[in-house]
Amino acid sequence: MEEKDISQAVISRLPRYFRYLGELRDEGIQRISSRELSELMHVTASQIRQDFNNFGGFGQQGYGYNVEYLYDEIGKILGLDSSHSMIIIGAGNLGQALVNYMNFRNRGFYFTAAFDINPAIIGQKIGDVPILSMDELPEYIRIHETDIAVLTVPKQEAKEIAKTLVGGRIRAIWNFAHIDLPVPPEIQVENVHLSDSLMKLSYNIRRAGNKE
Amino acid sequence: MEEKDISQAVISRLPRYFRYLGELRDEGIQRISSRELSELMHVTASQIRQDFNNFGGFGQQGYGYNVEYLYDEIGKILGLDSSHSMIIIGAGNLGQALVNYMNFRNRGFYFTAAFDINPAIIGQKIGDVPILSMDELPEYIRIHETDIAVLTVPKQEAKEIAKTLVGGRIRAIWNFAHIDLPVPPEIQVENVHLSDSLMKLSYNIRRAGNKE
Numbered sequence: 001m002e003e004k005d006i007s008q009a010v011i012s013r014l015p016r017y018f019r020y021l022g023e024l025r026d027e028g029i030q031r032i033s034s035r036e037l038s039e040l041m042h043v044t045a046s047q048i049r050q051d052f053n054n055f056g057g058f059g060q061q062g063y064g065y066n067v068e069y070l071y072d073e074i075g076k077i078l079g080l081d082s083s084h085s086m087i088i089i090g091a092g093n094l095g096q097a098l099v100n101y102m103n104f105r106n107r108g109f110y111f112t113a114a115f116d117i118n119p120a121i122i123g124q125k126i127g128d129v130p131i132l133s134m135d136e137l138p139e140y141i142r143i144h145e146t147d148i149a150v151l152t153v154p155k156q157e158a159k160e161i162a163k164t165l166v167g168g169r170i171r172a173i174w175n176f177a178h179i180d181l182p183v184p185p186e187i188q189v190e191n192v193h194l195s196d197s198l199m200k201l202s203y204n205i206r207r208a209g210n211k212e
Numbered sequence: 213m214e215e216k217d218i219s220q221a222v223i224s225r226l227p228r229y230f231r232y233l234g235e236l237r238d239e240g241i242q243r244i245s246s247r248e249l250s251e252l253m254h255v256t257a258s259q260i261r262q263d264f265n266n267f268g269g270f271g272q273q274g275y276g277y278n279v280e281y282l283y284d285e286i287g288k289i290l291g292l293d294s295s296h297s298m299i300i301i302g303a304g305n306l307g308q309a310l311v312n313y314m315n316f317r318n319r320g321f322y323f324t325a326a327f328d329i330n331p332a333i334i335g336q337k338i339g340d341v342p343i344l345s346m347d348e349l350p351e352y353i354r355i356h357e358t359d360i361a362v363l364t365v366p367k368q369e370a371k372e373i374a375k376t377l378v379g380g381r382i383r384a385i386w387n388f389a390h391i392d393l394p395v396p397p398e399i400q401v402e403n404v405h406l407s408d409s410l411m412k413l414s415y416n417i418r419r420a421g422n423k424e
Contacts (some may be wrong), residue, residue: 011415015408019390042392078411079418093309100305103390103407109414147417148410172417174410178231178315180254188420190413192406195315196227198360198386199290201402202321203223205359205384206291208400 006054013051014074016041021071033064083108086174087140089161090152091116091131094176098150099126109148113140137161141168148172155179218266225263226286228253233283245276295320298386299352301373302364303328303343306388310362311338321360325352349373353380360384367391 020041024032034052038045052058055077058070075081086104088095091114098104099111111129115137116122122133132140141149141164149170151158158177165173165183172188175181178195232253236244246264250257264270267289270282287293298316300307303326310316311323326343328334334345344352353361353376361382363370370389377385377395384400387393390407 008412011412012408014415015405015411016392018411019408077415079414080411082418084414084417093305093312097305097309098406101406104410107407107411109410148413171420172413174413180228186420188413188416190409190416192404192409193227194310194313194404195319196224196231197402197404198316198321199227199230199292199319200220200223201360201384201386201400202291202296203226203289204400204402205296206294208383208398 010051010054013043014078017048017051018071018074018078018080021067021074024067025071029067031064032067036064080107083110084147085145086111086148086150087144087146088114088129088150088152089116089134089137089165091118091121091126092152095150095152096126098152099129112144112146115140138164138168141165141170145169146171148174150174150176151181152176222263222266225255226290229260229263230283230286230290230292233279233286236279237283241279243276244279248276292319295322296359297357298323298360298362299356299358300326300341300362300364301328301346301349301377303330303333303338304364307362307364308338310364311341324356324358327352350376350380353377353382357381358383360386362386362388363393364388 020037032040034045034048038048041048049057055073058065058073086109088099088111091099095114095116099114104110111126114126114129114131115134116131117134121131124131146169149165149172151161151165151173153161155177158175158179158181162173162181162183166187170187172190173181173183175189175191176194178193180191181189183189232249244252246257246260250260253260261269267285270277270285298321300311300323303311307326307328311326316322323338323341326338326341327346327349328343329346333343336343358381361377361384363373363377363385365373367389370387370391370393374385374393374395378399382399384402385393385395387401387403388406390405392403393401395401
């Protein structure tokens with residue numbers, strides 16, 4: 001399929017389409033019009049058509065989209081037709097929560113190792129994922145090709161670790177540390193800045209006039 | 213200060229300005245031009261000026277912004293000059309990670325209670341935050357005015373709990389469940405859909421051609 005150069009705003013909306021289409025599919029619904037999808041998702045039908053046109057439109061005829069086909073195609077665009085190996089750096093509560101989150105594994109994202117500096121947990125496992133010493137990280141990522149390194153360490157440590165990661169066979173960093181990482185453009189970065197999200201909520205509370 | 217009706221895109225960028233200005237302030241830097249801030253943050257100076265103009269411009273003269281003043285003003289806009297009470301619903305790994313995350317408390321976001329259905333942890337504490345039974349939730353939020361309910365439960369349970377929350381004295385929901393919550397517009401919602409973020413990363417890995 002020909003893909004135009006697609007904005008990150010469009011990309012950001014794809015997982016939500018994928019999620020809704022998965023639910024429709026699970027409910028046994030076979031076809032849906034952009035108007036119906038629009039009502040379900042609370043976005044305009046024209047937004048949906050514009051978004052899908054970036055990928056050739058997915059062939060809506062007068063009678064709507066084929067749900068299963070659309071779900072599969074968006075899954076492929078999102079790269080979910082191949083599996084992704086991951087390591088997690090920082091095996092605290094957040095790290096353990098992410099490793100234990102079964103939805104990721106169901107989508108083909110699987111953890112091969114966790115790394116931490118805490119001697120009390122090094123050598124233990126999270127499920128079947130071994131917790132290794134942070135000292136082993138450089139060697140590990142030199143040997144093991146890894147798609148995604150998940151960074152759940154304090155921001156003071158994140159920059160140093162990012163430098164280590166850049167030296168290894170890592171394609172992407174999923175960054176939960178509250179800094180912007182200085183990495184070269186060939187390494188993909190997606191930030192989850194929880195504090196930023198919470199501040200946005202705080203702003204919206206104040207604006208709603210509920211809070212003075 | 214007069215505030216225009218401000219887009220969520222601008223709001224989304226405010227926490228990042230706040231974070232960088234906090235770091236500059238901590239480094240003892242007193243003034244910064246939009247050009248310098250632009251280089252530091254990798255956004256255009258014109259974007260910065262446009263964003264700030266939404267709030268009256270913060271009075272940049274020829275010699276730049278006053279860092280401390282700008283930090284304080286953006287903090288106020290974000291509602292960080294008042295504290296926010298929070299409860300967490302779902303005291304698993306993710307819930308515990310959020311309760312333990314000191315950065316939130318440093319910004320005035322403090323947890324008063326956690327709720328779970330697991331009898332093994334009900335009655336225990338996360339730090340000094342008591343874990344109560346989910347059965348106690350309706351009564352709790354009827355009595356205790358709460359700014360933010362944090363939802364870290366599986367999506368199957370999230371909809372029911374959202375209905376309970378709507379009946380209580382809750383201003384906002386910080387939603388980690390992987391569904392869009394059906395709540396009335398007077399309740400502010402901010403979603404953290406981790407799977408969506410991971411899929412976006414997966415897309416960018418594939419597009420970068422690193423992964424075939």
